[in-house]
Amino acid sequence: MKESCIPVIADIHFDYKLALGAIKAGVDGLRINPGNIGSEDKVVKVIEAARDKKLPIRIGVNGGSLDKKIMEKYGGLCPEAMVESALENIYLLERLNYPWMKVSLKSSKVPMMLRAYEQLAEKVDYPFHIGVTEAGTEKSGLIKSAVGIGALLDKGIGDTLRVSLTADPIKEIYAGYEILKVLGLSKKGATLISCPTCGRTEINLILLAQKVEELVEKIDVPITVAVMGCPVNGPGEAKEADIGIAGGLKQGLIFKKGKIIAKVKEEYLYQEFVKELEKTVQEYKEENNEGFTTF
Ligand code: SF4
Numbered sequence: 001m002k003e004s005c006i007p008v009i010a011d012i013h014f015d016y017k018l019a020l021g022a023i024k025a026g027v028d029g030l031r032i033n034p035g036n037i038g039s040e041d042k043v044v045k046v047i048e049a050a051r052d053k054k055l056p057i058r059i060g061v062n063g064g065s066l067d068k069k070i071m072e073k074y075g076g077l078c079p080e081a082m083v084e085s086a087l088e089n090i091y092l093l094e095r096l097n098y099p100w101m102k103v104s105l106k107s108s109k110v111p112m113m114l115r116a117y118e119q120l121a122e123k124v125d126y127p128f129h130i131g132v133t134e135a136g137t138e139k140s141g142l143i144k145s146a147v148g149i150g151a152l153l154d155k156g157i158g159d160t161l162r163v164s165l166t167a168d169p170i171k172e173i174y175a176g177y178e179i180l181k182v183l184g185l186s187k188k189g190a191t192l193i194s195c196p197t198c199g200r201t202e203i204n205l206i207l208l209a210q211k212v213e214e215l216v217e218k219i220d221v222p223i224t225v226a227v228m229g230c231p232v233n234g235p236g237e238a239k240e241a242d243i244g245i246a247g248g249l250k251q252g253l254i255f256k257k258g259k260i261i262a263k264v265k266e267e268y269l270y271q272e273f274v275k276e277l278e279k280t281v282q283e284y285k286e287e288n289n290e291g292f293t294t295f
Helices: 016-025 039-051 068-074 079-096 110-123 138-154 169-182 207-218 234-240 265-288
Strands: 009-012 029-032 057-062 101-106 191-194 224-228 243-247 252-257 259-265
Touching: 009 016, 009 169, 016 029, 016 039, 016 101, 029 039, 039 057, 039 079, 057 079, 068 079, 079 101, 079 110, 101 110, 110 138, 191 207, 207 224, 207 243, 207 265, 224 234, 234 243, 234 252, 243 265, 252 265
Parallel strands: 009 029, 029 057, 057 101, 191 224, 224 243
Antiparallel strands: 243 252, 252 259
């Protein structure tokens, strides 16, 4: 724990003694899965060990490991069963006078998790950790997570989140920030606008947008970058952005703060754009007293 520069959360399943060990080792938070942590007396022992530190505890209900009794009662997995599982543990912690909790109700099925969170939000006022569990690979998982997490956040449900992907975990962080940015809940990092291309596109816009996206992912200031395909609809978006390109016939216009600053042949367009983008980021940082950036 001493080696970590970020808070360490212990995610405990099955064996409550692991939770006791993690508390002793100095974790910053715990997740317990009510579906498999076992009988009430085990949860009580964990709570008593966590009490002195007022350790945040997440009651982490997961559709894939719901308590058998509850599943039998409802005839299978459903939002009501997930909510009942969470409530059993919320009420237990309340009886133990332990308010330092948050709750998650994750399912790999987006409608299931949406209904579960919505129902629980009407019953309790604790912070919610939200996410679509086992969402899938980078492609399908991103879509599921964006739909599920986005729909909840837009209703004001959710205090922390995790995007779960079968991919490099760094991509989960990026996706999480993208969801927040799309909803206007975070200003961290740049936003890319790019057009879908059509018969008017006369430069290799798909490749150009992909290359610009790789740069945009590294930018840590809230600027807008537009990559548009043609001089018909492109300049409008490019002008609105902090910096943008509008393609033409084997060439492109570079816009900055609404003005054309260069007309460049396609073969040099990316490299010229990179220079201007770098300057734009730097200017933003100077205006806002931030550090230095190079790509
Ligand atoms: S901006 Fe131009 S090239 Fe891009 S989709 Fe719109 S009309 Fe087509």
